[in-house]
Amino acid sequence: MQRYLVPKQGNPDACQQLFQHPFQKQVLFDGTCFLFQSPLDQKWHKWPGITGCIEKKFFFDYRAPTGHELASHKTSSTKDEGDRIHRQIHHVYTCIPREECQCTKRVHLSRLSSRTKSAMKFIKDFDVEPNATEYTIISPASHTGTRLDMIGKRFSGQSNQLSVIVSWKTGYAIDYDKNPLHQKMHGGLEEYESTPQHHNQLQSIIEYQMLKQDYGIQFDEYIIVYLDKDVKYRVEYLKDSALFRDKDGIFQYYCT
């Protein structure tokens, strides 16, 4: 397993900085939109999530491969399964430790999805101490909001401890790194093909930059975890992404 070099001057307290940030005093997710009372003007704002906005800016003309269209009747069930896995992870790592469950659908611990178990294995293997799941953040610079799948620490209590953001990917497309039509992305990313892998990395970059530029908080690591069945997973470090090199430019364009 390839491990990313741990930075010597990290920021292991990023989560605490985030929890105490003034933006987090009045921020809500209503299931569709993000509601935010800004400490800057005291006004309530209602903003959309980042996914549609990223698509509109960077890959509005993306066409999923034909094979996926043929299997389109499976799409809704794939999304349901993704929601279920996110819900189960939230329940296991937030509801249970806090002894407080507000899940709208019941989570049966005896019936955890095999992909949820893959996530639990990743958390153990990578020595992650979760501090929050499904955690809402907003971005006054872009007028959008998002929910971080998991934030926490790695190697907690050790000299090399660091802060981490984890994003779960549950829909396992076979050609997730290919675009059969060789379509390119837009907004300064024209040298990259429009693939699900790049779309996922882009979403991670926007989330990372929201924290850095809107909040002034820099996390040490962002890890994208592709969850497979049978307690298997595959990891991508955002820092290894070619897209990551121009992350300031990407966020700037996203905010325009």
Ligand SMILES: [Zn+2]
């Ligand atoms: Zn719960």
